[in-house]
Amino acid sequence: MSRNILCLVVDDSRTIRHVAASMLAALGFKVAEAEHGAAAVSFCNKTVPDFVLLDWNMPEMDGITCLRALRAMPLNPRPIVVMCTTESGMSKIQEALEAGADEYIMKPYDQDVLQDKLDQLGLLERA
């Protein structure tokens, strides 16, 4: 089934964007991609996504800075932001949640893990 929910995948790796996009598409979401924080902000200035999957380490503007920027923008409805992290980034998660992230997900994740996370966030119930 196709959901009318737009997800923005933000990651500097093409390959990872590709993987995440496939997973989200399999769940019926519409997907857009941005290769760094600045591109994500730029995108959100024109279109408000429902959900943002945000990586941490990126050129131009990294994840945490992007998150702060997004939360400072009057985006309506407020997008759900999930930060990606690796085990060495666990300590930063507190910082991310305080900056406005709704959830976090450990890289690498697979289809099931992602699905669970989206379910937790209530995105799977939306049509």
Place this chain on the structure above:
Amino acid sequence: MDDLLQEFLAETTESLSVLDVELVRFERDSSDATILSNIFRLMHTIKGTCGFLGLPRLGSVAHAGENILGKFRDGELAVTPLAVTLILRAIDRIRELLAELETAGAEPAGSDAELIDEINGLAAPSGGPAHVEIAEAEPASTLPNIGDGGFPVAAELLAEIAQSLEPVPAAAPAPELPAPAAPREPASRETAKEGEAREAASATSSIRVNVDTIENLMTLISELVLTRNQLLQMQRAQKENDFKVPLQRLSHITSDLQDGVTRMRMQPIGNAWNKLPRIVRDLAVETGKKIELKMLGAETELDRQVLEMIKDPLTHMVRNSADHGIEDGLKRLAAGKPETGTIALDAYHESGHIFIRIADDGRGLDVERIRQKAITNGLATEAAAAAMSDQQVLQFIFRAGFSTAEKVTSVSGRGVGMDVVRTNIERIGGTIELSSVAGRGTTFLIKIPLTLAIVSALIVEVSGQRFAIPQLNVTELVSVAERAEARLETINSTPVLRLRDRLLPLISLRAALHLQPQGTSHDNFVIVAQVGGSTFGIVVDRVFDTEEIVVKPVAPVLRGTPYYVGNTILGDGSVIMILDPNGLSAAAGQMEGLDQAAAQERSALAAHADLASFLLFRASGKELKAIPLELVSRIESLAAASIEHVGGRQVVQYREHLMPLVPFDPAHVWKDQGHQDVLVFSDNGRSMGLAVDEVVDIVRERMAVELSSARPGLLGSAIIAGKAVDVVDAAYFLTQAFSDWFEVTALHAAAKRALLVDDSPFFRNLVAPLLTSANWQVTTASDGAEALKLREAGQNFDVIISDIEMPNLDGLALACAIRNDERWRTVPMIALSSHTEEADINAGREAGFDDYLAKSDQTRLPENLARAMRATASNQRRAS
């Protein structure tokens, strides 16, 4: 899933290249936090991506590297050469694993524990675990062979294609449920979102295209170009038709397409350079020297194929510089140089070529050592070597097997000499020069053509075999008469072609290729070629069309043959060799002595200022005939079928009126098929065509008409291109077509009468029509005496135009006589002469001429005359 792996390989390979370069930069300036965070991020991303694709080996190695970089960043570990070397080794290992992955479709079995331990040994003394486990994602099922990773392409070119491509895989077909998708948002928002999705995705300014795709596209475009040319040729043979406009449009589009695809193949030369910082760095570490590599102009773009071919030569030269050129630190300091040696690469575009300079400030080449080596290698005798200049001696390093390195280091390797470098560069039509100063350094300058994909080439034939000559090298194509003496002459027993004011040395293509003459018709054409500063002619039997050809490099086994720069397949499927005028010119040798003779000739000719353009043609016989070009309004090739025969005369529909055709020879047999070449004369809205057999050439020659001839239609002869050629009497044919050609102006009441005095009938016939076309009624006299006779006969004129040099009574005397007599005293007089020195002009004025014009300026004669007349008239009014 294989798409994914391909993407991973491409992306990671690129990251590794950047890592190489950045790491070396970072090592040089370890305080630069930006570079460090960049490097860290790259390694981190590689590690992360490996996790997603289930590549544990790769992930572990990347993790180890990331660890060290993290410690650098946190200041926990000093940036030592050892540390950097270990990270570089990790990068190399990753590369190796990637290569395996690409061919086998899976990570090779094995462990990198040793390397990882070494790396981690640097890190925390509290020995961490041998390697860190990365959570395994689902392993991909079957990973088939992956092709080449492709390379980035500027999006401007492919903007339209990108739009039609699906940039976001996620937006791909998920089967839609019918009817109640229950759209919560209005439809407009939907499309807006999708549009935005696409836009965001193509925010990156380039896309990757597989190399094979580009190659296929190039081949198709080549075919298109060839077909376009065929169509154009077919269309040219027709007259006006419906195809002309759309075909022109097609032609423009094809050219643009060709340009676009050619540009797609352009890559920045930096791509060939990106491995060099690492190579130089490793070399420096291994030899204990300090070397800095500077690269300027990395963004200079060149064709992919060319890039491939110069990659290795460049690498080799840089290696050589680093290994043999740059001295070690102490030696440099002792020589007063900075401790760190510099190798500088500089690339730029100029006049259709790419220049690449490789310069080092090392010890320079040892000329004496090279000289000795040349002698010991038997490349030159002692005497000859002693006589050579330093520059000449340096050229020996380009000879095979020549290496003066004391020992073959593992770094530069054995067997790859400068001869291979030069061969590779020359293979693509480039050149390499070298200069060196002992103690100061060595510089190489490479010059290569921008593209080698499709070129225009002239197809020629000699001894029954066809060859192609790149149009770029061809300045002119000259048809040479079949008669042996025609224009091929010999000077000092060297065959030359006298071409206008030049003497051209000639090379017989047949002789150069050691072929036997075939058939009876040979040596009919000379291709005038230019190589460097010298011009020469290549003699061939036949010339076909110019074709666009795709240059393919010759097979390695043929590379030693100096005559060919490549080979190609023509439209008809035949394989032909592409000639290298460079190579042929070298074979010609003996250009030196000839040029002196040529120079003398040239200066002699330059003394004569009067040059006129003549059209050379054949009509009724094989001898060449000439007519002043100014008289001819057009050269046409009319379809014989369109010529109508009416009342014993011939006419043809020409530009909305009926044009009479006059044959050169009254016994001319008119063809009923094929084409008839015609010289068209026009005047006052009327045209006539002079039927000729063949238009041969247009030359610029001194005006030196010799005899007047008794034959109708001919004025006499002139020396044109060193040979006596019949000069045609245009007036004769004009009056044949329209008996009243020169009388038309009698109808005009206001027609002015001009008296033209000149002893040259040729010149009279040259000027008269010009005056007539400007509405003058022209009477001619052949010298001053005849002119005065006309005065006695009571004739009156509105202007007298006279030559100066004439027998019986010259122009000056005539002018005096006229000014001293009542009857014509006030008639404006204009002198026409070939002598235009100030002294001449003064003499003319004093004799009574009102104005003085140069003979060579015939075409401006009517307006000059008019101007002169007006001036004279107003002068007269003022005087009276």
Place this chain on the structure above:
Amino acid sequence: MTMHTNPAELAESEAKSFVTFKVADQLFGVPVTEVQDILAPDAIAPVPGGPADVCGLINLRGRIVTVIDMRTRLSLPPQDHAGKGMCVTVESRGDAYTLLVDAVGDVITLSSDLREGNPATLDAVWREVADAVYRTDQGLLVSLHIDRLLAIGPKS
């Protein structure tokens, strides 16, 4: 005619399959895996000034392929092929070549125990380009090493 041992039996010992051809009555072979195709030569464009071993170039489906005159290359008496002969197309170091031979025979499979190594009596040129010599019921077969065969200098 051909020498076949049961492929199953060959599983143990190394067996190789060869495309065989004759040049001046001598039997040669190249590994079948190296042969791209076999064709009758048509319109060979000569290369004046090129090495003697190269009789010219042909157009093979849009690719320019160098034709090697095997008689010259193997120092065998020359013969004017004049439209006869066959071409065996192989690849070496990224370039395509086709070998002009007198006639092409069958593909045969030979087990390694028929191999004889390189007898010292082989002609010097042959020793350089030969990989091994096999005993077959048609006589000795010289198997050729493609890369060495095509390592032709600029002027031979």
